[in-house]
Amino acid sequence: xxxxxxxxxxxxxxxxxxxxxxxxxxxxxxxxxxxxxxxxxxxxxxxxxxxxxxxxxxxxxxxxxxxxxxxxxxxxxxxxxxxx
Numbered sequence: 001x002x003x004x005x006x007x008x009x010x011x012x013x014x015x016x017x018x019x020x021x022x023x024x025x026x027x028x029x030x031x032x033x034x035x036x037x038x039x040x041x042x043x044x045x046x047x048x049x050x051x052x053x054x055x056x057x058x059x060x061x062x063x064x065x066x067x068x069x070x071x072x073x074x075x076x077x078x079x080x081x082x083x084x
Contacts, residue, residue: 046059046066055072057079068079 042062044061046061048056048058050056055070058069058071060067060069066082070077070079
């Protein structure tokens with residue numbers, strides 16, 4: 001009796017966990033294709049670069065402008081902006 005329970009647990013627990021992970025993976029992949037959501041976004045992050053462990057630079061495009069921002073623990077600050 002106990003061995004059959006342990007055998008079922010060993011077989012079914014990884015199967016259920018694998019199904020959950022597979023469903024979450026599919027949801028993330030198919031989430032962008034849901035109708036009614038805008039296909040294009042107004043803001044696009046073009047590139048990021050880690051400068052130090054707590055500081056990162058990011059190029060953000062917004063309404064035809066490219067903005068260079070610094071992102072750190074203290075917040076986000078604008079470094080430079082260029083009209084594309």
